[in-house]
Amino acid sequence: MFNQLTLSAEVGEAADIRYTPAGIPILMMKLTHQSQQQEMDILRQVTCEIDAKITGDMALKWQNSVGQVVEVQGFLAKRSLKNNQLVLHIQHIEMKKG
């Protein structure tokens, strides 16, 4: 079953690192995206904001990344059982090239 989002975005906010009971670091951040996308042969301005989560050592590396433009890849999941808000679980992240 497919569930993969590839997104270029600016790191808008990044919370402090927190740790799970098992000691795994978690970083929550807010990503802001702006681009032009094709819809019905019309190029339209697109913006969106999405909360993203990095789990594990990757979280430590990206904790001071506010303002940086990154390229991320991961899957979407709802925030919690009772909260349908979408959260991007980041599996790959790198600085935006070029």
Added chain:
Amino acid sequence: MFNQLTLSAEVGEAADIRYTPAGIPILMMKLTHQSQQQEMDILRQVTCEIDAKITGDMALKWQNSVGQVVEVQGFLAKRSLKNNQLVLHIQHIEMKKG
């Protein structure tokens, strides 16, 4: 700038087709996704729900698709200037294979 979501999902709800002032058909639907995804070497259950929009003739073809499992591809945009909710603008849709 990357902004592409690939998702397998069930069509949960589909509104009636509406038309823009220019006569372009628009179909809004609610997609429900369930899968297992890898995070930190752990396979976890993932669910999410997302509103999706099909613009143009494709909308007419998929207006009676409630209950069907589809594979879709498109870009994310916020619903409106003042509403940050994410909407998937579908660029490709097909019945889930196999």
